[in-house]
Amino acid sequence: MSFQILWLFRIVLIVTFISNGSCFPDQAWYYSFVKDAKLAPMFARFDYIIIGGGTSGCALAATLSQNASVLVLERGGSPYDSPSATDIGNFATTLSNTSPKSWSQLFISEDGVYNTRARVLGGGSVLNAGFYTRAGDDYVKEAEWKSDEVEAAYEWVEEKVAFQPPVMGWQTAFKDGLLEAGEFPYNGFTYDHINGTKIGGTIFDQAGHRHTAANLLEYANPNSLAVYLHANVHKILFTTKGI
Ligand SMILES: Cc1cc2nc3c(=O)[nH]c(=O)nc-3n(C[C@H](O)[C@H](O)[C@H](O)COP(=O)(O)OP(=O)(O)OC[C@H]3O[C@@H](n4cnc5c(N)ncnc54)[C@H](O)[C@@H]3O)c2cc1C
Ligand SMILES: *[C@@H]1O[C@H](CO)[C@@H](O)[C@H](O)[C@H]1NC(C)=O
Numbered sequence: 224m225s226f227q228i229l230w231l232f233r234i235v236l237i238v239t240f241i242s243n244g245s246c247f248p249d250q251a252w253y254y255s256f257v258k259d260a261k262l263a264p265m266f267a268r269f270d271y272i273i274i275g276g277g278t279s280g281c282a283l284a285a286t287l288s289q290n291a292s293v294l295v296l297e298r299g300g301s302p303y304d305s306p307s308a309t310d311i312g313n314f315a316t317t318l319s320n321t322s323p324k325s326w327s328q329l330f331i332s333e334d335g336v337y338n339t340r341a342r343v344l345g346g347g348s349v350l351n352a353g354f355y356t357r358a359g360d361d362y363v364k365e366a367e368w369k370s371d372e373v374e375a376a377y378e379w380v381e382e383k384v385a386f387q388p389p390v391m392g393w394q395t396a397f398k399d400g401l402l403e404a405g406e407f408p409y410n411g412f413t414y415d416h417i418n419g420t421k422i423g424g425t426i427f428d429q430a431g432h433r434h435t436a437a438n439l440l441e442y443a444n445p446n447s448l449a450v451y452l453h454a455n456v457h458k459i460l461f462t463t464k465g466i
């Protein structure tokens with residue numbers, strides 16, 4: 224009798240594990256679909272191939288993988304390999320480390336301006352200053368986007384990566400300066416892009432940990448997404464013939 228109960232218990236456990244694996248999306252630190260490119264199979268087919276797992280690439284992959292098979296090729300590594308490097312206290316150090324395998328690549332624009340671009344899953348959102356705001360209504364109108372879809376997209380993003388910042392010394396001084404200069408009204412904290420002075424959003428949470436576009440992959444369907452790291456794309460070959 225006790226044997227049978229034990230077996231039943233085991234079966235329930237196994238079923239629970241399997242259904243967890245297929246029904247719930249992966250958590251950022253343990254994405255099962257993120258692998259080194261060395262582990263890629265020789266041949267594979269996908270509905271979509273996204274080159275660059277950056278800020279837009281991650282959001283796109285999470286969305287498209289709902290209904291299609293998706294491959295992301297990212298030339299850099301994973302921000303989760305060195306989590307404290309993205310904390311607010313390490314912002315300058317991480318951004319200015321432009322050594323060959325770092326997340327920050329130095330480039331000089333055609334007119335001679337020094338700048339950096341991201342080389343890591345999550346892209347610019349892993350290196351940038353982290354200011355978050357919604358677009359202005361005029362911008363959405365001009366782009367001819369549907370406002371209800373835009374609203375839904377904002378909520379989708381803000382659930383994972385946007386926070387209200389603590390307002391400390393220099394922020395208070397800056398805000399007071401704007402108000403003194405007549406930038407009214409004062410809107411308090413808001414993600415909206417509006418006239419006047421406001422406290423905007425940030426992708427750093429209250430503990431100073433950065434949330435990045437790579438966190439949006441938590442929305443992905445893990446069964447139809449493959450993300451390969453250290454996959455530097457050099458050439459894309461198109462063919463019009465069936466293969
Ligand atoms: C210092 C700095 C501060 C910023 N501050 C802010 C801010 O506060 N708020 C804000 O909203 N924006 C800010 N930005 C801008 C913002 O981060 C970028 O506009 C945004 O991240 C760009 O997104 P993207 O998807 O176009 O490109 P990226 O996020 O750069 O993604 C491109 C991806 O493609 C990969 N890639 C490139 N070539 C290849 C290849 N051949 N093969 C495979 N993969 C490849 C890269 O490694 C990268 O991951 C800042 C930018 C910088 C540099
Ligand atoms: C996926 O398919 C469902 C059902 O057809 C649809 O409602 C949804 O908009 C689709 N999502 C994407 C990202 O295409």
Ligand SMILES: *[C@@H]1O[C@H](CO)[C@@H](O)[C@H](O)[C@H]1NC(C)=O
Binds near residue numbers: 417418
């Ligand atoms: C913001 O200010 C500009 C310039 O004064 C004005 O044209 C615009 O209508 C204002 N927008 C809103 C939403 O009040």
